[in-house]
Amino acid sequence: MKYAFGILFLFLTACSNSESNSSDMNTLLFSIRQERDIYDRSDYGEPPQFAIWLEDKITASVQTVFVTYRTGTGDFVGKVECPVSLPAWIGVFRKETGRNDLPTVRKPAANAVTGATPKVPEFSVKAKVKAGSEWNYFVEVNVSGDYNEVFPSIKYYGDLDTQGNGQPSIIYKGDITANPGTRSTPRLIGRTEQLYLSTEINPDLEGIKNAGDVFSKIVVTCIEGVNENKGETIN
Structure with a gap:
């Protein structure tokens, strides 16, 4: 079934200070295109x-x-947990919260940063940050069940991919200064592991094939001021 083309905008607040006012803040706009034919x-x-x-x-x-x-x-669905979904982010979650476990239904990540997986081809995520601040940014993405000869469902030594992971999550990294008009495109820097939780980023990209095509565009732009619109879909 075909799906409607559109752009989904999500607004989230990141790294804001309760003492800051809107005149001190700018918006980082993450614009992403995903390829449905890949997943x-x-x-x-x-x-x-x-x-x-x-x-x-x-x-x-x-x-x-x-x-x-x-x-x-x-x-x-059908799993108590899936530690190999986004392992690098799990490391970030633990650093942020001081926890050493995984998010659960009873103890999830903050509602302010969670959202449904967009199903439109293009979507944007907005983050409010202090004007002039300097950031590294990361995007981690994972499609389950995208097996290939390097990341099969059964490894050559007999271990099973019990989580249905396939090619592990991949991580993009870029940097940007929160001055209006600045623009940045990240580069692919590594992956996590197929069969077990590791929060470390492995630079070995051998065997990463169509997983690297799921997000065909990632562009980050700084926009002056903030937009308090919580989100909309434009068809």
């Missing part, structure tokens, strides 16, 4: 799980901007 060819045909987070260049503090609902709440 449709996976064993499950489900849209990707993904997360976006910021890292302060000065303090190295991290802040989640967005994480898809299932990973952010642990509410997976």
Whole structure:
């Protein structure tokens, strides 16, 4: 079944200070295009799980901007948990919260940063940050069941991919200064592991094939001021 073309806008507040007012803040706009024909060819045909987070260049503090609902709440169909969904973000979540576990239905990530996986081809996520602040930003994405010869359902030594992971999550990284008009495109820097939870980013991209095509565009732009619109879909 074909789906309506559109752009989904999500507004989330990141790294804001309660003492800051709107005149001190700018908006980082993450514009992403996803390719449905890529994830449709996976064993499950489900849209990707993904997360976006910021890292302060000065303090190295991290802040989640967005994480898809299932990973952010642990509410997976047919699974108690799925630690290999977005493992790098799990490391960020633990650093942010001081926890050493995974998000669960009873103890999820903050509602302010979780949302349903967009099903439109293009969507944007907005983060409010202090004007002039400097950031590294990361985008992690994972499609389940996208097996190939390097990441099969059964490894050559007999271990099973019990989580249905396939190619593991991949991570993009870029940097941007929150001055109006600045623009940035990230680069693919690595992946996580197929069969087990590791929050470390592995730079070995051998075997990462169509997983790298799921997000065909990621562009981050700084916009002056803030837009308090919580979100809309434009068809």
